[in-house]
Amino acid sequence: MRNFILQAVSEEDHLTPAQDVLRLPDLEVAxxxxxxxTAAGLSLLEDSLSRIAPRTRIFVGIRNGVTTVQSIQKALDIGCETYMIDTGTRQRIFHPKLYYARSSxxxxxxxxxxxxxxxGLRxxxxxxxxxxxxxxxxGAFIDELENKLAAMIVDYPENVIRALxxxxxxxxxxAGRLIDEQKKRLPEFVxxxxxxxxxxxxxxxxxxAPVRVSRPAAPPVIQTVEVIRERAEQVWESxxxxxxxLNIPTGANTNPTGSMLLGVGGWQGIDxxxxxxxxxFEALVWTADPLPAxxxxxRAEAKICLIIKGVNYGEHWLQLSHNTRTDTVAYVQRNSMTSLHWGDSRGLVAHEDLLGRVMKLYRETEVPSRFTLEID
Structure with a gap:
């Protein structure tokens, strides 16, 4: 039996067949x-892997800016024998993708x-x-598959590293060879x-559609080991x-406000x-409105780089405002009190092709007054 799977443009995805592969009866090797x-991706197969972990090997590339500390730790927690492949260069990375299982x-x-x-899976x-x-x-093909992957462990002992x-x-x-899944990289633009x-x-x-999974916890703090921070961290997601x-009027008589309230969005657990x-925005210079009323x-001003659908539209000065009153109905009802004002940048965002997309906000770690805002 042979099936061709084309995820997303058909009703198929890769999660179901990957699970089916790992659920092979009387499995001897996976x-x-x-x-x-990523930990989010691995969690999709966690139930299937938990039953067969002692018979499972995972080969995963590192030094690629994607594979995370949390994903390798999760593989260890599940009990899989896990090898990290570090080619020693970004010019040639470990790239094969396969899910395999064998019984007698x-x-x-x-x-x-x-x-x-x-x-990848969804x-x-x-x-x-x-x-x-x-x-x-x-049998000859099966032996070749298993033996060639296993040979990497022996042939490249400095590059194929068992996770411990x-x-x-x-x-x-x-060392910068794994990243923290909580600290997202600045988005790359095309x-x-x-x-x-x-x-x-x-x-x-x-x-x-994406499956909602919890944000992974921060890596454990290991005494005497100073972990280097990523260049930027994601601080919010809509x-x-x-x-x-997006300040797109709903009708001819609707006046756009020019701003958006910054609320919980997809960033659960914040006030x-x-x-x-x-x-x-703590690092910004905030000043009270000069009008007594x-x-x-x-109010504050922030320099924010706008990346929309993978295209960089440069840095823009955007205004922010925050209502400090704590005696209002909105505050008591735990509503948002901070707004982002689009100003002259409104023409970049007030487009219907952005409806339903997600906005992500990143803050630079070395200069916390500088931000990148991505819509995609």
Whole structure:
């Protein structure tokens, strides 16, 4: 049996066939090879792997800016024998993606483009072939697959590193070879532009949706190991953007406000009344409004780089305001008290092709008054 899987543009995804591979009855050996791995992606297969962990090997690339400390720690917690492949350069990375299992009477191989990440298993457009094999017929191929992967451990002892414990992983993070899943990198952009009107491509209407998983915990603190911070950290994420957020009028008589309230969005567990003023934008210079009637409003200005659909539209000075009053109905009801004002940048965001997309805000660690705002 052989099936071709084209994720997202059809009803198929890679999660179900990957789970099916790992649920092979009387399984003797399981192997996962992936270029990139995140704890969010690994959690999708956690139930399947927990039953077969002592018979499972994971090969995963590191030094690639994607694979995280939390994902390797989760693999260890599940009990899988895990090897990290570090080629020693970003010019040639470990890139094969496969999910494989064998019993005495059957072997299953899912081979294609799907990494062990949320995007790889669920939301990206990915393609793979699912092949069912008979060890009696396909024994030579099966042996070749298993032996070539196993040979890397012997042939490249300095580059194929067995994951051992949290202290080792902390050292790898400190060396910059693993990243912290809580500290997201600044978004990479595909190009730069100054004309937003040239890009009105809508979101591709795909058949899959992301699965909500909890944000992973920070890596354990290992005594005497100083972990280097990422260049930037993600400090907020919205839910799907609405017309109100983007200042797109709903009708001819609707006046856009020019601003959006910064609320909880997809960043659960924050107190939206204080989080933005006292945490995210704490490093800015805040001043009270000069008008006595509005002196309860504090105002600040932030330099923010706008990246929209992967295109860099440069840095813009955006205004923020915060209502300091604690005796209002809005405050008692725990509503947001901080607004972001689009100003001259409104023309970049007030476009219908951004409706339903997600906004992410990043703060630079070395200069906490500088930010990157991504919409995609």
């Amino acid at each position: 192997i996962i090879s992936t270029a990139f791995m 009477v059957q072997a299953n191989l899912l081979l294609g483009s799907a990494n062990l990440t949320m995007g 939301t990206n457009i990915e393609a793979s072939v699912l092949q069912e094999m008979d060890p009696k017929v396909d 414990d949290a202290a080792q992983l902390a050292d790898l993070q400190r 190009g730069s532009s100054s004309d937003r009107a040239l890009d009105n491509v809508p979101t591709m209407d795909l058949h899959t 839910n799907g953007l609405t017309r109100r957020h 939206q009344r204080h989080y933005f003023r006292d945490n995210v 509005r002196s309860h409003l504090e």
